[in-house]
Amino acid sequence: xxxxxxxxxxxxxxxxxxxxxxxxxxxxxxxxxxxxxxxxxxxxxxxxxxxxxxxxxxxxxxxxxxxxxxxxxxxxxxxxxxxxxxxxxxxxxxxxxxxxxxxxxxxxxxxxxxxxxxxxxxxxxxxxxxxxxxxxxxxxxxxxxxxxxxxxxxxxxxxxxxxxxxxxxxxxxxxxxxxxxxxxxxxxxxxxxxxxxxxxxxxxxxxxxxxxxxxxxxxxxxxxxxxxxxxxxxxxxxxxxxxxxxxxxxxxxxxxxxxxxxxxxxxxxxxxxxxxxxxxxxxxxxxxxxxxxxxxxxxxxxxxxxxxxxxxxxxxxxxxxxxxxxxxxxxxxxxxxxxxxxxxxxxxxxxxxxxxxxxxxxxxxxxxxxxxxxxxxxxxxxxxxxxxxxxxxxxxxxxxxxxxxxxxxxxxxxxxx
Numbered sequence: 295x296x297x298x299x300x301x302x303x304x305x306x307x308x309x310x311x312x313x314x315x316x317x318x319x320x321x322x323x324x325x326x327x328x329x330x331x332x333x334x335x336x337x338x339x340x341x342x343x344x345x346x347x348x349x350x351x352x353x354x355x356x357x358x359x360x361x362x363x364x365x366x367x368x369x370x371x372x373x374x375x376x377x378x379x380x381x382x383x384x385x386x387x388x389x390x391x392x393x394x395x396x397x398x399x400x401x402x403x404x405x406x407x408x409x410x411x412x413x414x415x416x417x418x419x420x421x422x423x424x425x426x427x428x429x430x431x432x433x434x435x436x437x438x439x440x441x442x443x444x445x446x447x448x449x450x451x452x453x454x455x456x457x458x459x460x461x462x463x464x465x466x467x468x469x470x471x472x473x474x475x476x477x478x479x480x481x482x483x484x485x486x487x488x489x490x491x492x493x494x495x496x497x498x499x500x501x502x503x504x505x506x507x508x509x510x511x512x513x514x515x516x517x518x519x520x521x522x523x524x525x526x527x528x529x530x531x532x533x534x535x536x537x538x539x540x541x542x543x544x545x546x547x548x549x550x551x552x553x554x555x556x557x558x559x560x561x562x563x564x565x566x567x568x569x570x571x572x573x574x575x576x577x578x579x580x581x582x583x584x585x586x587x588x589x590x591x592x593x594x595x596x597x598x599x600x601x602x603x604x605x606x607x608x609x610x611x612x613x614x615x616x617x618x619x620x621x622x623x624x625x626x627x628x629x630x631x632x633x634x635x636x637x638x639x640x641x642x643x644x645x646x647x648x649x650x651x652x653x654x655x656x657x658x659x660x661x662x663x664x665x666x667x668x669x670x671x672x673x674x675x676x677x678x679x680x681x682x683x684x685x686x687x688x689x690x691x692x693x694x695x696x697x698x699x700x701x702x703x704x705x706x707x708x709x710x711x
Contacts, residue, residue, distance in 0.1 A: 297356030298528060301472035305529060305568045305591060305617045307652040313644055313677045315655045316357035316472070316619070317670065318572075318593075319349060322398035322663030332395045333376065333383045339364040339455075343462035350471060352667065354674040356654075357472035359531060363435055363518075364458030398663035413489045416496040421506035433486045434478075434514050450513045452521040460525060472529065475522035479534035479571075480554040483511040494541070497550055504550065512554045516561045523565035530562045530569045531593065538575025539602070547580050552587050559588035570619065574659055578602040581612050591617035596658040600625060605646040609653075617652040622673075624657035627665050636669045640676040 295303075300314040324345040325332040334341030342362055350358050375386040382396040390406030403411055414427055424430055435456075463473055478486075484507060485493045497504050519530050536542070537551045555571065562569040570591030571584060577595070581603075584592055595603040595618060605621040612618075622643050630636045640655060647653035655677050661670065 296470040298470055298472045301357045301654070302528065302568075304652060304654055305570070307617065307650075309651065313648050313653055313655050314356040314472075315353075315673050315677050316355045316359075317353070317657045317673070318359050318361070318660045320660040320663050321362075321400050322396070323661050323665065324349065325395075326398055326663050327667055331383065332397065333370075333385055333393075336362070336395055336401055337365055337369055337373075337385075339367075339458035339462055343459050343466060346459075346463055347466045350467070353670045355471070357474055357528070358463055358467065359474045359476060360459055360463060360527075361476040361531075361533070362459065363456040364460065366455045367458070413492070414487050416488050416492055416500070416503070416507075419507070421503065421510055424507075424510050430487065434483055434511070435518075450517050452517055456518070456521070457525050460522070460527065464526070473527050474529045474531050475519075475525075475527040476531045476533050477515050477519040477522070477558065479532050479537065479551065479558070480508050480512040480515050481537055481551045482534060483514065484508055484550075485536045487511075490536070490541075497542075497546060501549070508550060508554050512557050515554075515558050519558050519562050519569070520565060523562050523567040527567065530567055532558055532569065532571045532589065534571055534573045537573045538577050538596075539579060540575035544579050544583070548583055552583055555587040555589070559590075563588065563590075570617070575600065576602045581608060585612055585615055589616065591619060591652075593619045593656070594658045595619075595621040597621055597623050601658065605643060609647060609650065613650060613652060617654065618647060619654035620656045620658045621647065622655065622657045624659050624661060624665070627657065627669055628662055630669060633668075633672055636672045637676055640673055644676065 295311045297314065300310050300312070301316065303310045304314050321336065324330075324335050324342075328335070328345045328348050330341050330345050335345045336342070346358050346360065372388055373385050374388050375384075377384045377386075382394055385393045385395070387393070392404045393401050394404070395401045405411070411432065414430070419427070460473065460475065467473065484504070487493070488496060515532075519532070522530055532555055534551065534555060537547055542550070559569050568590050569588075570593055571587065571589040572593040573584065574594055575596060577584065577592075578601070581592070592612070595601065595605065595608055597603055597605070600623075603621060605618070608618060608621075622639055626639065627636065630639070643655060644653075647655070655673060
């Protein structure tokens with residue numbers, strides 16, 4: 295059974311030969327752990343596709359999440375200067391605008407006068423005139439880091455070049471890996487468009503207008519989600535990072551998130567493609583409402599203290615309806631000093647998530663840039679071992695020999711118990 299088959303069966307609660315493994319990696323993790331220059335990962339489809347496949351193979355993940363749209367083939371032709379510094383790379387465009395690509399974080403874009411990208415003003419924005427907003431496409435498609443891609447009126451039409459990374463990854467992986475596309479939740483578009491503080495205040499100040507704007511923004515989410523489904527992705531992820539309890543109340547979730555994400559799930563499922571949802575933070579008070587969106591799976595399920603999800607309880611509440619991906623504490627993973635500590639955390643997730651099927655081993659949220667690669671290399675080993683339900687696995691003599699041989703020799707900084 296290859297990774298693509300394994301993931302497809304797990305997402306449908308069908309029997310698998312082992313629990314699949316698939317983590318989402320922060321962009322900074324690709325920057326730090328591949329030899330590809332960060333600006334090429336961000337600004338070229340070829341660079342990002344190479345980075346995705348390189349780390350998928352290294353970590354033996356069963357799936358790849360493509361969380362940036364493809365880029366035009368000649369995009370960097372508009373780059374007039376590239377300067378590398380100890381902290382990152384500076385690109386200067388012909389317009390005078392600049393983009394800083396840190397070594398371990400997402401890029402930051404600046405206008406010619408040094409100011410940050412211009413956000414929309416909720417008070418003056420007409421919901422029926424979104425096409426007139428020059429920077430809207432940049433915030434919707436996460437492409438405001440270069441002036442060339444900001445096209446007025448293009449926010450609900452999918453450019454052909456968006457599929458370039460998907461096509462390259464499919465070619466490089468040879469059909470053996472589950473390829474997932476990503477689309478932002480309409481609520482995420484709303485938050486990015488106005489800025490987080492202004493957007494949250496707008497929900498209270500003028501909920502009617504907020505609903506009208508969310509209604510229009512849903513068209514962009516549906517367009518990109520359906521386009522990816524028709525282009526052959528194996529699943530579509532709705533990135534809904536701001537819909538957790540750390541940002542909005544259950545009442546606000548039900549009003550401003552649920553109905554608009556339901557439009558996306560209905561559209562994707564109509565294409566016969568699985569759809570699931572990524573939401574950070576505390577979601578224990580809204581698991582059943584997340585299921586009401588029509589999503590077929592939930593990603594992250596942050597454990598305490600970042601979230602409030604105990605995996606075994608989540609399985610009892612929604613595990614018969616939705617597949618579950620995540621719950622491995624991505625922050626605690628930074629503090630693990632030994633292979634045994636990583637194995638213990640992964641084994642605990644498998645013991646709670648694997649029974650009954652429908653579980654994918656993954657970190658709760660994105661793998662932080664500076665998580666050491668040897669820790670992720672262990673996850674596939676734990677998933678492949680049928681002893682994960684026995685704590686004695688941690689103390690097996692042969693297991694410790696294996697850990698010492700593979701990880702201590704290849705990773706001298708890793709301690710071995």
